[in-house]
Amino acid sequence: MRVLFIGTGDIGLPSLEWLLSTPKHQVVGVVTQPDKPVGRKQVLTPPQVKVRALAAGITVMQPLKIRHAVEELKAFNADVAVVIAYGQILSRAVLDVPPLGCLNVHTSLLPRHRGAAPIQAAIRDGDTETGVTIMFMDEGLDTGDILLMKRTPIAADETGGSLHDRLALQAPAALEEALDLLASGNPPREKQDDSKATHVRKLTRQDGRLDWKRPAVELDRLIRAFTPWPGTSCLLKETQMKIHRAQALPAADACPAPGTIVRANAEGILVSCGTGLLNLTEVQIEGGKRLPAADFLRGHPLQAGDLLG
Template sequence: MRILFIGTGDIGLPSLEWLIYTPKHQVVGVVTQPDKPAGRKLVLTPPQTKVRAQAAGIPVLQPLKIRHAVEELKAFNADVAVVVAYGQILSRDVLNVPKLACLNIHASLLPKYRGASPIQAAIRAGDAETGVTIMHMDEGLDTGDILLMDRVTIEPTDTGGTLHDKLALAAPSSLEEALDLIASGPAPRKAQDNALATHCGKLKREDGRLDWTRPAVELEFLIRAYNPWPGTFTLLPGDKPAPLKVHRARVIPEAESCPAPGTVVSSDPKTGLIVACGQGLLALEEVQAEGGKKMAAGDFLRGKGLETGLLLG
């Protein structure tokens, strides 16, 4: 079949790679977001989907608004559009462009975690599993009928980054099955139960500020979920509070009653940096001071002493 790939995020790269190399289908075009400034020098940088498509000799479109590019999309004469992490809602005119179907690859078990941050939401909630959903797209936000769903285990050590990569690598297999079902037709359609739907919005850096009044277990989930983006942090006390990023932490089980949430209970380089939470204690295992490098908490404490009893913000 003739495939039009619509995507921007790196999570779609393995699926694009599979589509390029499989003899079953032909990628006739790639639609992605415009190049954006990146890094400290704000160098104009293309999405990796564009880089990969151009390397394979595939035409690329980068409209500011995809709804304004309907005629250009029709020119690809696609049978199926495959959409993953594109970053814009598709209008009905765009959805009607492919002859057979407009499919979306979503990184959750819908209707759970509709929206922009399903991977982080699953870890943050302490879920034991998530997955890849292939759905028929409609004009809503991840509300279309489900074609198929494949489950992926969330390991206790998974972060937002590692789970992102696992789901990205799982997606091509799901997509292959979905396209086979479209080709043999009619493909399954199962309506989502809207009563069971949950939503997760786009994340901002401020969302990663640690609220020490929360239980230690919840904060450990949050730290894993938001690694690497948007990251989590607390504020070191002082005339000008400085952020301290927290990359990895561990719940201390069966902790006894603690002082006020945010209190540094231990700051010994040998025993680590331990902070009181609303319930339980959290050992900060890997941290990063402003302008510094990521390091083990013990190494951080050797270079910058923190007094026991200090209150983190």
Template sequence: MRIVFAGTPDFAATALKALLDHDHEVVAVYTQPDRPAGRGRKLTPSPVKQVALDANLPVRQPQSLKSAEAQAELAAFQPDVMIVAAYGLILPQAVLDIPARGCLNIHASLLPRWRGAAPIQRAIAAGDDQTGITIMQMDAGLDTGAMLLKLSTPITGDDTGGSLHDRLADLGGQAILTALKELVDGGLQAETQDDSQACYAHKLNKQEGHLDWQQPAIALERLVRAFNPWPGTFVDADGERVRIHAAEALANTSDQAPGTLIARGRGGIDVACAEGVLRLHRVQLPGSRAQSISDLINGGRDVLALGEVLH
């Protein structure tokens, strides 16, 4: 089949590499326009564009697919199917109708559980015990199309947003290869989503990473893992912003006010929560790199002192 691929970040680039490694006929790649990046704010191609250029594929970067001109250019590639993964642009119905077999989306959750922009992080923060990839037949709604294929993976207590992202990216490549084979063989069965089971995975917001000690320790531990590496979690300690890179919820109880540092040792710093205790294992002070609590203590820094109240 003639495939047009549309995607932008690393998650999508992994799926594109999988398609190219299996000699699928990718006739064009769509990705978002180059964005400023780094200290020099130099225009930088997306990970998907870089993969496409390395493979000598035609690349298109329209600001929108709503114009008749952009739609005509896409139609000229005569795609049998369009594969979409974290593209970042809305596909109008006119675009969905162009490929002979429609548009397939590689979505990083077991639909209909998490629809929207940040299903990976929301699944960890919510305490889900599994997630996965859904290959979906796209329609005009937000992740509401019929489900064609699912592959699942457990969410472990060690998973971060980063580790789960990478695992799901690989799983997405596997899933789309399987779906394409079954599409050719006529083996895909469409399943309508149950809207009542859907949750909306809101776009990540940096301010959400501000730890609220009125929450249970387990909820804060999940948030720390979910928002690692981005957008990160943080607290305010004695007027300084301290980023939290790793933490563990303890079953211990405390009669201290939430946010109070109740223990400090090389194994971690314990902070009272509304329920339970959160042990900080790895932190980052302003102007410094992330470090273990043992290294923090060895360095003689007096921040995060016993009895201090974090905000």
């Protein structure tokens, strides 16, 4: 089939690689977001999807608004569009361009975790499994009929970064099966149960501010879910401190007020939470390096009774 690939995020790169390499399909074009300034020097940087496509000799479009590029999309004469982490809502006019429709590769078990941050949400909310869902796109936000779903367990030490990479690598096999079903002429379609839907908005750094009144197990999940983005932090003497690694521990005795440091030594910075204790094992003070707790404490001595904000 003639495939139009529409995507921006790096999570789509393995799927694009598979599409470029398989003899089953032909990538006739790639649509991605415009180049954006990146880093402190704001260097204009293309999405890696664009870089890979151009290296393969594929035509790339970067419209500011894809809904204004319907005629250009028609010119690709694609049979189907594959959409992965594009970053724009597709209008009905765009969805109707390929005769076989637009397939979205979504990294959750729909209808759970519709929206912009399904990977982080699955870890944050304590899900035991997640996966890749291939769906027929409609005008709603991840509301289309499901073509197929592939499940995977979430490990106890899973981070947002590790789960992102695993799902990215699992997506091509799911996509291959989905396109085979589409080519058969009678692909399955399962309507989503909207009553079971959850929604995840786009995350910001503010979402990663730790609230010590919450249970330690929830903060443990939040830290792992938001690693590497958007990250989690607290205040240490009015200075922001990022938390890169931590572990929830049960409290044998009554704990002091949430945010109170119970112990600070080579084993970590042990902090009282709403229930339980959170042991911070890798941290980074604003303007400093990412350090194991033992190394951090040599330059920033802390003691029992100190407070984190």
